[in-house]
Structures are given as C-alpha cells and as structure tokens.
Amino acid sequence: MSNKEDIRNLLEKYWNCETSQEEEQILFSFFSGEDIPGEWMKYKPLFSWKKRCLQERADKKLFSPFQKPFAIRFYPMIKVAASILLVLTVGVGAYTHYQQEKLMDRIFSESETYSDPEDALRETTKVITKVSSVLGTEKEKIAPEEKTDSVKAPGIMTE
Amino acid sequence: MNRLLLTFFISIFTSALSAQDIAASFLDKHGKDESLEVITIGKKMLEMMTELTAKDAELQEAIKGLESIRVVSAKDKNCGEKYYKTAYQLLQKNKDFEELLTARKAEEDTLIMIRENRGKVKELVLLAGKKEKFSLICIVGNIDLKTLTKYAGKLKIDGLDKLSSIEE
Numbered sequence: 096m097s098n099k100e101d102i103r104n105l106l107e108k109y110w111n112c113e114t115s116q117e118e119e120q121i122l123f124s125f126f127s128g129e130d131i132p133g134e135w136m137k138y139k140p141l142f143s144w145k146k147r148c149l150q151e152r153a154d155k156k157l158f159s160p161f162q163k164p165f166a167i168r169f170y171p172m173i174k175v176a177a178s179i180l181l182v183l184t185v186g187v188g189a190y191t192h193y194q195q196e197k198l199m200d201r202i203f204s205e206s207e208t209y210s211d212p213e214d215a216l217r218e219t220t221k222v223i224t225k226v227s228s229v230l231g232t233e234k235e236k237i238a239p240e241e242k243t244d245s246v247k248a249p250g251i252m253t254e
Numbered sequence: 255m256n257r258l259l260l261t262f263f264i265s266i267f268t269s270a271l272s273a274q275d276i277a278a279s280f281l282d283k284h285g286k287d288e289s290l291e292v293i294t295i296g297k298k299m300l301e302m303m304t305e306l307t308a309k310d311a312e313l314q315e316a317i318k319g320l321e322s323i324r325v326v327s328a329k330d331k332n333c334g335e336k337y338y339k340t341a342y343q344l345l346q347k348n349k350d351f352e353e354l355l356t357a358r359k360a361e362e363d364t365l366i367m368i369r370e371n372r373g374k375v376k377e378l379v380l381l382a383g384k385k386e387k388f389s390l391i392c393i394v395g396n397i398d399l400k401t402l403t404k405y406a407g408k409l410k411i412d413g414l415d416k417l418s419s420i421e422e
Binding site for chain 1: 285286292293294295296298299300303306307313316317323325328350352355357364366378382393399402403405406407
C-alpha cells in the first residue's frame with residue numbers, strides 16, 4: 096500500500112516536473128513491471144517510451160567516441176603534428192633559400208670578391224698580364240719556346 | 255597571331271638565357287663544387303681602380319671599358335681535366351663565340367675565344383689547363399685587343415729591363 100502511495104506521490108511530482116533522476120528511475124522500474132494498477136495502465140506506454148529514450152541517449156554517449164570522425168578524435172595530436180611540420184618547413188625553406196642565394200651569387204657574380212681596390216687591382220693585373228702575354232706571344236708567332244719562356248708573365252693563378 | 259607571340263616570347267627567353275656569361279654557364283654545372291675558386295671583380299671595383307692605375311697608363315688603358323672580370327680556377331689538381339673539358343664543350347657549343355687563338359705547351363693548353371657585337375669584342379674568354387691545371391678567365395665589357403696586345407709589349411720591355419739590370 097505504502098508502495099502504491101509512494102508511486103502516487105511520485106506521479107504527482109512527475110506531472111509537476113519536480114522529480115529527481117532517481118525518482119524517475121523508480122517510476123520507470125515500476126511501470127516496466129507487471130503489477131500495475133488498472134487506473135495507471137494508461138501511463139505504462141509513456142514511461143516505457145521515456146525509458147527507451149533515456150537508454151538510447153546513454154548508449155550514444157557511451158559509444159560516441161568510436162563514431163566520431165577521425166579528425167575530431169585525434170584533433171589535439173594533429174594540431175601538434177601540424178605545428179612541428181610548419182616549423183620544419185619554414186626552417187628547411189629558409190636554409191634552402193639561403194643556399195640557393197649563395198649559389199646564385201656565385202653563378203651570377205652579384206657580389207665582389209674583394210672589398211679593397213688594391214687587392215682587386217692585383218688580381219686584375221694578373222689577369223690582364225696573362226691574357227696579354229698569350230695574345231702578344233701568338234701575335235709575334237715566336238716559335239722557339241725558350242724565347243717565350245724568357246719573358247715570363249708574373250705568376251698566374253693556377254699553381 | 256598566337257604563333258607570332260609564341261615565337262616572340264621564346265626568342266626573348268632564349269636570348270635571356272644566353273645573356274649570362276660563360277663563367278656563369280660553367281658554374282651552372284659546377285657551382286656547388288668546393289674545389290673551385292671563383293673570383294669576381296665587378297664594374298664598380300674596376301672603376302675604383304682608375305685612380306690606382308694612374309701611374310701605369312698601359313694598364314689603365316687595358317682596364318678601361320671593362321665591366322667585369324671573373325676567374326674560375328681549380329683548387330683540386332685532380333679535377334683539372336674534368337673542368338677543362340666542361341668549359342671547352344661549353345665554348346664549342348656557344349655559337350656566339352669564335353676562336354681567336356690556341357696555344358699548346360707542355361705544361362698547359364690555352365684557348366682564347368671572343369664574342370663580338372657590331373664589330374666590337376664584348377666578351378673574351380681564356381681557357382687554360384691540362385691534366386692538373388684549370389683556369390677560366392672571363393672578361394666582359396668593351397675589350398680592345400690592340401690595347402691588350404700593347405700591354406704585352408710593355409711587359410716584354412719591362413722583362414728586358416730587368417734582365418739587363420741583373421746582367422749589370
């Protein structure tokens with residue numbers, strides 16, 4: 096009897112939206128049983144449906160991590176990997192750019208080798224001397240090598 | 255019309271490619287080799303030398319009009335032949351260059367090639383080397399071969415002066 100009285104009170108509270116989760120569980124359990132008074136049989140489908148809904152929601156919460164898209168599940172790891180990749184790419188890119196600039200400099204003579212004109216003049220003199228001596232020698236067509244070698248140009252670069 | 259435009263752009267492209275000097279073409283292939291020494295003297299430095307060469311009129315005359323001088327030489331004796339072959343092939347392939355002279359000696363072969371434009375020598379390349387030696391000299395600018403040859407004459411006179419002073 097007291098059980099029936101309790102259920103009546105709980106129902107009253109339920110209609111007034113005053114029941115706690117535990118109290119609702121009591122109602123669900125009661126109405127999923129067989130011993131339901133005739134006057135309350137009309138509430139059985141309602142509480143059965145409610146119970147089913149709650150069960151489905153609980154199942155979803157339980158299994159959802161395995162149904163989430165790959166990207167969302169591993170989002171924190173992806174963020175870290177992307178940051179590392181970005182740093183590496185920038186680093187490698189900067190290094191490659193530097194090496195390429197250095198090579199381009201070498202190929203296209205963007206930078207002077209000497210900063211001191213005296214040093215540059217010394218090298219220029221060597222070059223002009225070398226070129227002139229070859230031109231001069233061939234112009235005169237002095238055949239004997241002894242004559243050519245006797246007027247040696249100052250030391251040239253490839254020793 | 256489209257074909258004309260295409261031909262126009264291709265000709266600009268190829269002329270731009272050929273605009274780089276022989277030293278640059280050579281370094282395209284071997285630029286990364288650490289065994290090569292590259293010396294570059296640009297227009298600015300050449301202009302600054304005008305004052306320094308005031309006492310040597312022949313040298314000043316020889317340098318006048320030059321825009322750049324590049325010297326590529328091998329530090330590693332073992333690579334001399336390889337570099338010589340590459341440079342030689344580059345020069346032979348380049349239709350803009352014509353051979354001025356070839357000199358063969360025991361220690362090295364020397365080849366001078368020039369590129370002319372409207373009757374003026376714009377680029378002079380001296381390739382010297384043998385098995386263990388290599389040097390590539392590339393001079394760009396308004397080059398007067400007569401002046402350069404005259405400078406050789408001056409060197410000979412200086413040489414003879416030194417010789418006579420030793421004998422005394």
